Amino acid sequence: xxxxxxxxxxxxxxxxxxxxxxxxxxxxxxxxxxxxxxxxxxxxxxxxxxxxxxxxxxxxxxxxxxxxxxxxxxxxxxxxxxxxxxxxxxxxxxxxxxxxxxxxxxxxxxxxxxxxxxxxxxxxxxxxxxxxxxxxxxxxxxxxxxxxxxxxxxxxxxxxxxxxxxxxxxxxxxxxxxxxxxxxxxxxxxxxxxxxxxxxxxxxxxxxxxxxxxxxxxxxxxxxxxxxxxxxxxxxxxxxxxxxxxxxxxxxxxxxxxxxxxxxxxxxxxxxxxxxxxxxxxxxxxxxxxxxxxxxxxxxxxxxxxxxxxxxxxxxxxxxxxxxxxxxxxxxxxxxxxxxxxxxxxxxxxxxxxxxxxxxxxxxxxxxxxxxxxxxxxxxxxxxxxxxxxxxxxxxxxxxxxxxxxxxxxxxxxxxxxxxxxxxxxxxxxxxxxxxxxxxxxxxxxxxxxxxxxxxxxxxxxxxxxxxxxxxxxxxxxxxxxxxxxxxxxxxxxxxxxxxxxxxxxxxxxxxxxxxxxxxxxxxx
Numbered sequence: 202x203x204x205x206x207x208x209x210x211x212x213x214x215x216x217x218x219x220x221x222x223x224x225x226x227x228x229x230x231x232x233x234x235x236x237x238x239x240x241x242x243x244x245x246x247x248x249x250x251x252x253x254x255x256x257x258x259x260x261x262x263x264x265x266x267x268x269x270x271x272x273x274x275x276x277x278x279x280x281x282x283x284x285x286x287x288x289x290x291x292x293x294x295x296x297x298x299x300x301x302x303x304x305x306x307x308x309x310x311x312x313x314x315x316x317x318x319x320x321x322x323x324x325x326x327x328x329x330x331x332x333x334x335x336x337x338x339x340x341x342x343x344x345x346x347x348x349x350x351x352x353x354x355x356x357x358x359x360x361x362x363x364x365x366x367x368x369x370x371x372x373x374x375x376x377x378x379x380x381x382x383x384x385x386x387x388x389x390x391x392x393x394x395x396x397x398x399x400x401x402x403x404x405x406x407x408x409x410x411x412x413x414x415x416x417x418x419x420x421x422x423x424x425x426x427x428x429x430x431x432x433x434x435x436x437x438x439x440x441x442x443x444x445x446x447x448x449x450x451x452x453x454x455x456x457x458x459x460x461x462x463x464x465x466x467x468x469x470x471x472x473x474x475x476x477x478x479x480x481x482x483x484x485x486x487x488x489x490x491x492x493x494x495x496x497x498x499x500x501x502x503x504x505x506x507x508x509x510x511x512x513x514x515x516x517x518x519x520x521x522x523x524x525x526x527x528x529x530x531x532x533x534x535x536x537x538x539x540x541x542x543x544x545x546x547x548x549x550x551x552x553x554x555x556x557x558x559x560x561x562x563x564x565x566x567x568x569x570x571x572x573x574x575x576x577x578x579x580x581x582x583x584x585x586x587x588x589x590x591x592x593x594x595x596x597x598x599x600x601x602x603x604x605x606x607x608x609x610x611x612x613x614x615x616x617x618x619x620x621x622x623x624x625x626x627x628x629x630x631x632x633x634x635x636x637x638x639x640x641x642x643x644x645x646x647x648x649x650x651x652x653x654x655x656x657x658x659x660x661x662x663x664x665x666x667x668x669x670x671x672x673x674x675x676x677x678x679x680x681x682x683x684x685x686x687x688x689x690x691x692x693x694x695x696x697x698x699x700x701x702x703x704x705x706x707x708x709x710x711x712x713x714x715x716x717x718x719x720x721x722x723x724x725x726x
Contacts, residue, residue: 212327220331224313228338231557232309234349238576238611239301241350242603245576246620247283248297248351248610253626254287256613261626264635267651270389271353274637274655275621275630281390282353297610301351308359309347312338316526319362322369323496323527328537333530337362339553341560342472342522348561354519357392360384362523364398368405369496393650397510397520404503408495427488430501437508465511468518473525474556475549479532480525487531500527576607579718583692584611586714587721596627597690598683598724600697602665608692617686619662629686630659673705674724683724691722 212220239248253261260283262268262275271279290300313334320333337343346355364384371377389395411426470477484504487497504524511517536545584607591597591614599605602619609616615627624630636656664682672679679702682688691710693703695718706722714721 217327221313224331224335224338225310227554228309228313229306231339231344231554231561232306232348234302235562236349236575237578238581239298239349239351240575241346241352242574243278243353244301244351245606245610246618246623247278247286247353248301249606249618249623250278250283250626251286251290251297251300251351252610252613253623254283255291257626260284262622264625264632264637265653267653270395271393272651273653274651275625275635277620277622279353279390279392281387282351282356285356286351297613302349305347305349305351305355308355309338309343312343312347312359312362315359315362315366316523318366319523320527320530322366323500324494324531324534326534329530329534332533332537333526335550336474336476336529336533336553337523337526339557340472340474340476340522340526341557342519344557344561345472353392354394357388357394358519358522360388360391361520364388365401365523368401369499372405372409372495394516394520397507397516400506400510401503403506405499407502407506408498411498412495426498426501430488430505433505434501434508437505438511440509441512464514468514469521469525472518473522473529474560475552476529476533477525479529479536481528481532482535483528483530483532486535487528500524576611577718579716580604580607580694581611582716583714583719583721584608584614587612587614587690587692590713591690595689596629596687597692598669598688599665599692600669600694600700600703602662604694605665605692614690616692617661617665617688619665621659624659624661629661669700669702671701673701674709675705689723689725691724693720693722694718695720 239245250260250262260268260280263280264275265273267273268276269280271277286297286300286304289295289304290297293300295303316337317330317334320330324330342358346352346358364381367377367381367384371381385395385398388398473480487493487501490497493501507517507521507524511521533546533549536542536549539545587597587608588611591612595614597608597614597616599608599616599618605616605618606620606623608614609618609623615629617627617629618624621630625632637653638656640650640652640654669679669682674680690713691703691706693706706724711723712720713723
């Protein structure tokens with residue numbers, strides 16, 4: 202079937218529907234998981250927190266209003282996603298891991314439409330909008346966090362294009378102002394990357410001021426902002442390299458310039474894919490375009506305000522994705538206008554799909570292991586057995602923190618993990634014993650971590666790494682911890698080898714479960 206569109210790039214409703222269907226099918230295929238369960242370092246921790254909400258009805262790890270946005274001690278994870286997963290699980294009756302599968306898949310498909318709307322606010326051309334939607338929804342950054350995993354970054358980067366859309370549209374509509382305000386609050390409670398929304402808002406305000414000035418002040422010679430945009434962007438990129446020497450703040454988080462460049466290009470190319478190759482041409486075209494839309498002015502201005510933070514790769518590799526695809530979409534759109542488009546564009550699209558598919562393959566290539574990102578099957582089977590046979594209210598201790606999170610997520614058995622928020626929610630940390638003080642305002646960690654800090658870490662990680670490795674059952678410190686937290690079960694992971702504690706358990710206690718890799722021991726007298 203031929204896709205019909207007029208000279209302005211507007212598709213017929215039938216053609217548009219077909220393209221949406223094809224893109225949805227492609228996204229669904231790319232999201233096909235090659236693991237039997239959820240994966241990801243953060244996913245299991247979020248899964249556990251969602252379980253605690255379902256059990257208690259509220260976030261037990263919240264100690265302060267700033268806990269909602271993850272900016273207070275014992276709230277490493279913001280609240281929006283655990284509440285979303287808990288709500289869906291309770292409404293549908295699905296288990297936590299299945300809830301995560303369908304939610305992440307839905308977010309992957311949703312990225313098509315949020316990117317499509319965002320692109321339309323920049324340049325109302327159907328070809329351009331579908332190119333941006335295609336590139337964004339099939340990028341490695343989106344696939345990484347929307348393929349059977351729970352990550353607060355996923356919800357953030359899926360909703361970010363919708364925020365950009367609402368912000369651009371809000372210049373003359375109170376409805377979009379309200380939409381943008383609601384999305385800002387939602388993004389605040391989703392991930393700490395919401396700080397980067399402020400440069401985007403500043404870009405919007407700057408453009409509004411420019412348009413107001415042009416309305417009231419007439420000039421004989423039109424002002425060209427191209428040099429301002431270009432020099433502003435280049436200057437903003439250089440600022441972080443000098444800022445540490447000037448004011449003592451370091452936005453460049455690496456030890457060497459060579460290391461910075463390698464990490465910079467490797468990371469941004471990894472998560473945006475080969476579409477990033479068209480970003481520069483897209484930027485040049487947008488810059489030189491004599492008939493810029495308001496959205497394009499906002500895009501160029503926002504890039505200037507965002508540029509100083511581009512070296513904070515941990516966060517910006519996710520946040521910058523919508524802006525990269527707005528530019529690369531323009532670069533691809535220019536190729537679509539050439540006489541060789543029918544030969545070149547299918548090849549480019551095929552390469553993008555192949556690159557994304559290969560990335561998904563190596564993303565799941567690692568063999569499932571309790572030491573890796575995946576949940577291995579023996580641990581899953583032990584967790585499912587525990588879910589069916591351990592009564593509610595009983596607590597457990599595990600050989601190591603990472604498998605403890607995964608065991609607790611699947612089994613729903615309160616397990617000491619060493620992670621502050623989980624251990625607080627399950628009562629392994631005494632709220633009354635927590636001492637919170639203000640952090641120094643001289644560090645960027647105040648923004649990306651918390652303006653407050655706890656004077657001492659909870660002892661649960663010490664218990665896991667020391668007490669239950671070096672101590673033995675019946676000794677004072679071990680017996681004290683077991684009694685203090687009313688621990689009833691010991692989850693032993695045989696791959697970590699024996700410890701004094703596990704050896705003492707062998708001698709005195711009953712083994713309830715053994716699948717050759719994981720054992721569940723009774724600790725009750």
